[in-house]
Structure formats: structure tokens, C-alpha cells
Amino acid sequence: MSDQQWSYLTDMDGVLVHEEHLVPGADEFLAELRASGAKFLVLTNNSIYTPRDLRARLLRTGLDVPEEAIWTSALATARFLHSQRPNGSAFVIGEAGLTTALHEVGYVLTDTEPDYVVLGETRTYSFTSITRAIRLIDGGARFIATNPDPTGPSREGLLPATGSIAALIERATGRSPYYVGKPNPLMMRSALRALGTHSEHTLMIGDRMDTDVHSGIEAGLSTVLVLSGISTRESAERYPFRPTLVINSIADLLGRVKDPFAAA
Known part of the structure; x- marks a missing residue:
């Protein structure tokens, strides 16, 4: 071509x-x-893992991929938020992949009057955290989600993923998330x-x-x-x-x- x-x-x-x-x-x-x-x-x-984690996972399969050659929805979300509101604050539901990415762009993670509620994937969604997210969004925090995937795989079968939890929060607040992934x-x-x-x-x-x-x-x-x-x-x-x-x-x-x- x-x-x-x-x-x-x-x-x-x-x-x-x-x-x-x-x-x-x-x-x-x-x-x-x-x-x-x-x-x-x-x-x-997948926003759960850092590039270092994913590199280790790929190495176990026989693939040698450097960290800098891995791009996740967590990294994309962090870069997007940094471009929108540098050095902002966020209440995060997610794992190390997401929290690390946000820290690296200068974000403060807090559950008190955050600029954003950022929803990512985790294997242990907490009713307490979801309730807190709903109340913060209802109070004016902007709603961001890393990706709309409704389910994720596991050895035991399907797991609820970011899109499913986002739908729950959206139904409770009437506020739709902006999906980055x-x-x-x-x-x-x-x-x-x-x-x-x-x-x-x-x-x-x-x-x-x-x-x-x-x-x-x-x-x-x-x-x-x-x-x-x-x-x-x-x-x-x-x-x-x-x-x-x-x-x-x-x-x-x-x-x-x-x-x-x-x-x-």
C-alpha cells in the first residue's frame, strides 16, 4: 500500500x-x-495491572514485551485526565494499574470532594466503595470509567466488569460515565x-x-x-x-x- x-x-x-x-x-x-x-x-x-505486571504475565507465556510497549486503558485514562484537569483529584475504584497511572500524572486520590470519580476494573468490587462513588457523583464529581466491558473472564466463568458496575452507578445517579478505553x-x-x-x-x-x-x-x-x-x-x-x-x-x-x- x-x-x-x-x-x-x-x-x-x-x-x-x-x-x-x-x-x-x-x-x-x-x-x-x-x-x-x-x-x-x-x-x-484491562485497567487492573501496571505495564510491569503485564510484562511479567506475558513473559510467563513466552512473550518478551518491554513495559514501554504496553498501553492500558488505565494509562489512557490518566493521560486524558491530566490533559483535562492537571494535578486534579479523584476517588478511584480500581486496582494498582489505575491508581499507579493516576499517581504518575500527579493526581491525588481522595474520597473528599474529588474532581472525578474514576471507575476501573477490580476483582473485589465493594458495596461501600460503590455507595461512596454514587454519593460523590450525586454531589458533583465528574464520572469517568476506564472501559465499557460488561464482563471479564475467570477460570470459574464470567465476572462483572467495569461496564456492569458503571451501569449500576449510572442508574443510581442518572449520570453517564465518559469511557476512555x-x-x-x-x-x-x-x-x-x-x-x-x-x-x-x-x-x-x-x-x-x-x-x-x-x-x-x-x-x-x-x-x-x-x-x-x-x-x-x-x-x-x-x-x-x-x-x-x-x-x-x-x-x-x-x-x-x-x-x-x-x-x-
């Missing part, structure tokens, strides 16, 4: 790893990106700025039409849907938009990182 070198944004779960196991070809794909000098970021809507294209644009690349020559690889492909298209990126995760070829046909390319897995891009559409 162009002599310009491509940069890559790739989702993590369903693209590079699946249920704590390496997706075949993912390690070779990242090795090819490094060898070609291509810029890349691994994206995730996918499918908001803001997540993609913040990743592009972090990477220092332009949308015209950046590819988004994901396994979900409703988040990865949707946000990639809205941010002006070329998109690749892999069928190794959530979306299937059949379910993809039901959407009013289409990815640039549909492939079985990340392994299908091996040998094509300099021109991913060469054999399309």
Missing part, C-alpha cells in the same frame, strides 16, 4: 495470548516487528501519541469487532481482525463496518510485517 513503514497496535488477549497461553506465532510476529524496526504497542482495556477512539489516539506515529501508516490488530475494529476505524487506522479470539467470521458480517483484513490468527502476518496487505 505504501513504501512507508507500518507501525502496529495490537490487542493482547485473543491476539497474542489466550487464557494464559501463547497464541501460536505471536512470539515470531513480535520478533519480526523488532527485526524490521517497526514501532508497536500492545493494547489492553476501547471502543472510544481516544484510546487509539493516545496510543498513537505515545508511539509517535500517524494513523495513516498504523495498523490495529484485534479479535473483537465491537471494540478493536470499531475504535481502529474511528481513529482512521487500517484494521485486522484475527479469528483467534471473540469475533468469528460470521459474527463480523453482522456489523455495518468491516476490517481492512480478516485472518485466522497473528501467525498469518508472519513474513508480511513490512507490508501486511501484500498477500491480501
